[in-house]
């Protein structure tokens with residue numbers, strides 16, 4: 649397993665704890681033997697990153713009444729797609745002898761990391777913003793994590809990075825976390841072959857970059873013809889990608905409150921995300937709670953208990969289909985489970 653930098657071409661053999669490029673500072677990517685993993689075990693994830701598991705992945709794909717495919721990532725072990733990344737990232741941390749992992753999170757990533765740390769028999773310390781949903785904070789504590797509250801999401805990130813006591817495994821820069829995402833496109837390809845659009849909410853970009861990396865590898869082995877057009881959705885007031893990529897559509901009347909998973913004003917991999925959208929001829933869309941709320945209700949009334957952040961992706965897919973901007977085979981990734989929200993007091 650090697651590490652590479654997409655931006656400057658830096659390469660190195662695996663080095664424990666090295667996440668960012670020594671030459672330009674960009675978070676690194678894993679360059680592993682996916683062909684061998686795929687041929688032998690039907691996964692794109694390198695073998696050394698598969699030691700800790702709770703049965704993540706292989707989530708259902710259903711078709712909504714409106715004909716849009718919904719990938720139910722909220723049915724992962726702790727209720728979000730982040731379980732895929734926590735499995736591989738904790739595997740790597742365990743492998744290099746970490747006894748305490750440190751993460752910053754608005755909720756879901758911390759919950760995933762806490763569960764997988766528990767599974768691996770090591771401790772987890774999670775920095776969260778104080779206004780993270782109470783249901784999520786309760787879950788972190790129930791899973792045995794040490795919860796440290798910070799004034800904002802960005803401050804939580806700063807504090808976690810500077811905590812020297814354990815191994816910082818932050819999903820925002822962790823190359824091994826991204827690797828865990830790659831079987832998501834593999835599952836889509838097995839069920840649907842070629843897809844025209846994949847729509848997902850965007851914060852740290854682990855899902856977008858993981859989708860792109862998985863699809864690229866599947867194109868390389870000839871399992872699929874091309875990477876689908878990727879549609880990235882951000883919330884009003886948190887449009888960090890706008891610095892690097894022009895929104896195709898922006899409906900922004902008030903600062904978003906609902907989607908706790910994407911209320912992040914900065915992320916380390918933004919330039920790479922913009923590059924990926926350019927390469928896949930993807931779209932970037934910014935919307936607000938007012939536009940999304942009816943679609944969140946629509947999902948729940950259809951029995952799909954996705955969290956508000958996921959509804960951002962679904963709302964944009966529905967709007968873009970309505971106005972004829974996108975068509976064909978469309979998949980929306982429903983990233984997180986809404987049960988964590990209703991148990992914390994959300995009323996729809």
Ligand SMILES: [Zn+2]
Nearest residue numbers: 653656669672
């Ligand atoms: Zn570099």
